Amino acid sequence: MTPLIRLVRIITLLSLLSPLLIGEDIVSDSWSRHTIDNSSLGADGVRTADVNGDGLPDLVAGWEQGGVSRIYLMQRNGGAIPTWEMIEVGAAPSVEDALLVDLDRDGAIDVVSSTEGKNRKLVVHWAPSDPAHYADESRWQTETLFADESKWMFATSMDIDGQNGPDLVVGGKNEDARVGWLESPADARDIAAWQFHPLTDVTWTMSIMNEDVDGDGIVDVVVSDRKGEQEGVFWLRNPGSALEKLRKPWAKTWFADDLVETTLIDFADMDGDGDAEVVVPHQSKAGARWVTRLDRMKNGYWHRTTIPVPGSANTPKAVKVADINLDGRADLVVSFEKSKDPTTSGIIWHEQSSNDWISHDVSGVEGIKFDLNLVIDIDGDGDLDIVNTEENNNAQGGEAGLGLVWYENPLR
Numbered sequence: 001m002t003p004l005i006r007l008v009r010i011i012t013l014l015s016l017l018s019p020l021l022i023g024e025d026i027v028s029d030s031w032s033r034h035t036i037d038n039s040s041l042g043a044d045g046v047r048t049a050d051v052n053g054d055g056l057p058d059l060v061a062g063w064e065q066g067g068v069s070r071i072y073l074m075q076r077n078g079g080a081i082p083t084w085e086m087i088e089v090g091a092a093p094s095v096e097d098a099l100l101v102d103l104d105r106d107g108a109i110d111v112v113s114s115t116e117g118k119n120r121k122l123v124v125h126w127a128p129s130d131p132a133h134y135a136d137e138s139r140w141q142t143e144t145l146f147a148d149e150s151k152w153m154f155a156t157s158m159d160i161d162g163q164n165g166p167d168l169v170v171g172g173k174n175e176d177a178r179v180g181w182l183e184s185p186a187d188a189r190d191i192a193a194w195q196f197h198p199l200t201d202v203t204w205t206m207s208i209m210n211e212d213v214d215g216d217g218i219v220d221v222v223v224s225d226r227k228g229e230q231e232g233v234f235w236l237r238n239p240g241s242a243l244e245k246l247r248k249p250w251a252k253t254w255f256a257d258d259l260v261e262t263t264l265i266d267f268a269d270m271d272g273d274g275d276a277e278v279v280v281p282h283q284s285k286a287g288a289r290w291v292t293r294l295d296r297m298k299n300g301y302w303h304r305t306t307i308p309v310p311g312s313a314n315t316p317k318a319v320k321v322a323d324i325n326l327d328g329r330a331d332l333v334v335s336f337e338k339s340k341d342p343t344t345s346g347i348i349w350h351e352q353s354s355n356d357w358i359s360h361d362v363s364g365v366e367g368i369k370f371d372l373n374l375v376i377d378i379d380g381d382g383d384l385d386i387v388n389t390e391e392n393n394n395a396q397g398g399e400a401g402l403g404l405v406w407y408e409n410p411l412r
Contacts (some may be wrong), residue, residue, distance in 0.1 A: 025310040026359045031386075031407040033363070034378075036084050038403030040066030043389035045371045046404060049100040051109040052134060054093050056082075057376050061389055061404045062095030062113055067164060069113045069125060071096040072404070073135065077265045080379045087135050089125040091144030093117065096368060101157040104188040105165045108134060112168065116151030122182070126189070143191055146170075153205045161243055164188070169221055170207025179223055179236070181204060182306045183247075199236050203228030205263045211276065213237070221250070224265045224280065230257040233265060233280055233294070239395060255294050255302050260284060264318035264372055270330040270352075271295075278302070281309075281316035281334060289316050291332060291350070307350065309334060310359045316345050320373040324349045324360075325411060333362070335370035335388055346370045347388060347407065364387055367402050383409040 037043075042065030051058045056074040061392040063070065069092045073085040087206070092098070094117030103110045108127035110344060115121050121144045128139035150172030157166040159182055178198040185193035204226040213220045213235045221236040233255040239245035259282040266279040278294040289309040294302040309316055312333045317337040332350035347363040347370055367390035373386035386409070390402035 026348060026361045028119070029360045029362065030410045031362045031364075032410075033366075033402075034081065034406050034408060035402070036072055036246055036387075036404040036406060037061070037070065037086060038400055038405075040068060040070075040403070041370075041400050042066055042391050043401060043403045044095065044391055045097050046374050046387055046389050047098065047100060047110060047372070048329045048376060048387075051100060053133065056099075057378070059192070059374075059404070060098045060111055062092055062098040064095055064391070067093040067095070069095055071100075071111065074378075075382070080381065082378065083136060087126070087140075088137050089140045090123070092123050092142075093119040094150065095123075097154045098155065099155045099168075102158075102169075103146050103166060103168075103184070105379050107131075112145065112155050112157075114152035114155050114170065116173060117154060120149065120151050121145075122152050122155065122168070124191075130238075131267075139307040145184060145191060145194060146196055156208045156210055158210045158221075160238075161240060161246055169208055170203060170212070171223060173202075173204045177202050177205065179208065179221070181246075193354050199250050200252050203231075206263050209216075209265070209267050211235075211267050222265070222267055222278070224262045226262055230254070231262050231282075232256040232259040233262060233278055236285055256280070256292070259292065261315065263316060265318050265322050268321035268330065270321055272330075273406075279319050279321055279332070279344065281319045283315065289314075291316065291319055291334060296329055305365050307332070307357055309350075310345075310348065314338050317370055318372050320375050322375040323386055324409065325351060326383060329353075331406075332357075333373045333375055333386055335373050337369040337371075346390065347386060349386075363388075363390075363408050366390075368392060369401070378406050379408060381409075381412045383408050383411045 034077040040063040044064040047063045048057045071087040076084045089111045092113035094115045095113045097114040099112040106129045110127040113123040122146045122284040124145045126141040133139045140244045160167045164184045171179040183195040202225045203382040207224040209222040220238045224233045236250040253381040261283045261409045275296045280292045291307045293305040314336045315338045320333040320337045335347045345361045346367040351358040369387045369391040378385040392401040
């Protein structure tokens, strides 16, 4: 047997075994992986906005070990598979999250980086106001917006007080961690004038979502807390327009306070009844992995529906509700971390069928630590693709990981 024939037979055998490598309880789909960037270390979360007004979704990602935040401008160039122009907006040591927001209201989208480790700062990267210079990295300016002993993990933008443009809702991780909001001054560039107002104590902030939970027309704040005496998901009731109330702690109500390792959640209408459900990836005390759906009930309580994730998967990290196969039913995209077992999949999608859930592989076995699932149509073919960051695929060897990647939906 020639070496070439032997190689062909090995490749053929591996292809036949690939459905088994990801577990018998997961259907093997054919999602192609495309790399957007793997030139730094520790890609940690991705978000999207159209930062240049061209109608295309651009991206932002923080690189924790690389210590930078980067924007990626989508370029169509006449093809289905886009290319990306990268802008390194500034230094952000130990960055955990990067947020796109026009903080100073000059028409240019800035970046806010939440950092932990020894840095423990909220950092703002000011974009150049002139659109012609937006991609010029030398014109971006980086400043510390807020710093204390908390390790800052996540941020969202929200005009809380109805004045001076967007404020920030931020969450930390540490012994004295809090979720609170940063009140924007009349001049957002006046860093010293920003005021922090704590809303509640937390142990390890994972998600912060701006949602009108009680249907009063005022946006509240939904939080998932991963650790502590009470692990789970709660919401903070926005007290309204009175500034003196907004600056005090908001009323806190738990959706569920007994979940283990609650991570990155979603808030979406899964059953089409007009009310959003809270969708939570977590573990049980016995070690099983679940996605729990919390449905609103008239008496104020939340009914639980648990959906087991495949036994061949590992610790669930994030969930996103989306119709992946365009059948009109809401499916679930679930990512995982700590997938050191080479036979486990890092991202799957749960198909909601008429009477059960069917698990489909997305990422294959490469990668051990995935994060937020960004589900958008990257290639413009009408179905939803999946963007994610993989932080490290060889922790012991110190390799960079897969980086910022997207997976092409094979439906179309």
